[in-house]
């Protein structure tokens with residue numbers, strides 16, 4: 001009986017939560033269910049049908065949107081598989097194709113023919129074939145099980161569902177939960193892995209403003225790059241082959257150069273990565289007071305050490321700059337998130353909501369203790385938050401050899417026990433060689449050694465002594481040299497000298513002929529095995545962190561269930577989870593503070609005003625300055641200037657980078673690439689007044705390709721939509737003839 005009720009309730013829930021009744025700038029909606037938002041979209045200026053957005057029966061907009069490499073979004077803009085995405089999404093592809101002699105990262109690059117395009121090994125795109133609600137199947141499988149016992153069953157039914165969906169095809173699938181495991185969705189994808197770089201502006205344009213302007217408006221960044229999907233002769237996915245053909249898409253986006261104005265309909269279609277909109281006040285406090293400041297401090301150590309090296313020569317800069325940009329991006333993100341969570345008083349806001357919730361839940365036994373249970377869970381977790389950040393990839397695992405040492409140790413062990421399995425041995429050898437290559441790409445002796453010692457020093461100083469792991473205490477005792485700093489430096493010198501697992505030369509020699517006895521005595525390995533996450537947790541956290549995580553999952557699941565029960569008519573959308581979403585709203589200006597308003601658009605005049613010759617972040621190429629001096633804006637200009645970036649109130653997050661911004665007619669008007677400083681708390685709490693998406697205007701993109709890059713071949717591939725001259729009536733024509 002209870003289960004029947006539960007099922008009926010779930011179905012009702014699915015229906016109810018998709019009836020939006022708020023203004024929908026907030027919300028990352030599932031394309032499959034977008035029909036429920038349609039009336040509102042239409043009212044705001046959207047002119048296509050729900051079927052044009054998402055359909056499994058005919059080509060729809062979803063077929064023109066790809067998950068780009070798993071970390072960004074891209075859109076197909078020609079019948080020959082041309083993709084637009086962000087410069088920062090193509091950064092690594094450009095950096096890895098650059099040398100000091102042929103430096104396309106700095107000088108830019110536009111292929112003038114297909115033959116000039118650059119294959120990017122490892123890069124892929126995924127098209128969403130379809131999605132389906134599999135909540136009924138999953139609910140059936142976990143029927144009657146307490147929350148703790150569900151994971152194994154969910155994994156089992158997931159395997160079956162994926163198997164059924166992909167059997168006998170070249171497709172791949174995944175099941176993802178939404179609303180904190182209150183609902184389950186199946187996503188089926190087709191992956192293409194012959195992706196080639198077609199064009200990218202010089203980084204002085206593509207990353208103009210650097211980390212100073214990053215996450216801020218007003219902005220002047222040409223954050224775009226161009227790729228192409230290749231397929232086999234049958235248009236199906238194929239491994240790279242020189243004679244693969246440009247992919248023929250089901251659908252591609254026309255490109256509008258008609259421009260945007262305040263209040264215009266704007267929609268972002270892409271793959272947002274992660275939001276945490278249902279985080280409790282306890283979680284907010286942990287972020288602002290403990291986790292974020294620690295992450296920022298640890299990233300700062302890495303950034304300073306790398307920058308010093310990158311400033312020494314071009315080769316080092318090219319080697320480290322892609323990874324540097326990634327570290328810097330989220331370094332500033334966490335600074336901004338902390339600042340804005342405090343400024344918008346999100347902790348106090350959430351506390352109020354929670355007090356109100358608790359009042360509502362008072363006579364509901366299932367939910368009455370929810371927040372006192374949250375409080376208990378956080379009480380045991382909080383003392384370990386800082387150490388937990390140190391234990392991860394921001395901290396003790398930040399220097400790559402440490403993680404590698406553990407990977408290699410496992411491989412060496414397996415090589416010995418499975419030495420007769422030739423296929424296995426060959427596979428391990430290949431993986432080892434790939435890991436070594438990747439390691440060498442960002443290895444920098446001076447910086448790595450410094451970072452290693454500084455992170456240990458900072459661990460020693462920041463983590464309460466009572467929590468110090470035994471291996472840290474032992475290092476401090478055995479290598480003591482007046483101060484923690486000198487001590488860990490001395491220890492680093494010793495490791496770099498004596499271990500075969502750190503410098504690439506010694507490591508390659510060792511891995512060419514690995515030996516378990518040597519490994520087990522290696523001082524690098526003796527250190528690294530303490531930091532292996534499972535070992536570290538066992539020795540230092542016991543079950544504290546895992547118990548907390550399990551309890552959090554259970555409470556979050558219950559909280560979401562309760563929230564939906566409490567507000568049955570509210571438009572609730574699921575947190576981002578790297579699945580395809582639509583966010584719609586308007587081009588919209590905003591007031592960052594009392595007494596001032598930010599415009600919706602920036603122009604090239606503002607870009608040139610920021611120009612600082614030779615600067616790391618604000619230099620500009622001569623081609624741009626020359627064209628600017630001549631006001632050579634062609635059909636992309638308007639009122640004697642050239643638009644660069646614009647803002648809209650769409651709800652996006654990391655992973656949306658490169659997403660198309662689409663107007664009411666289904667045309668591409670820009671590429672979303674960033675958020676604004678005043679709303680850096682947005683992943684945790686959406687603020688309608690402040691939250692904006694920053695995009696690069698298609699007119700600027702096309703101007704760069706056409707006027708600066710001289711790549712007419714690319715322009716000619718696009719379906720460009722211009723303002724049509726007004727239709728003349730017969731009367732007008734008669735007047736003109738006179």
Ligand code: ARG
Nearest residue numbers: 088210211214325329657673
């Ligand atoms: N903030 C942008 C995003 O996360 C990335 C910008 C990259 N640029 C940089 N200066 N690190 O989507």
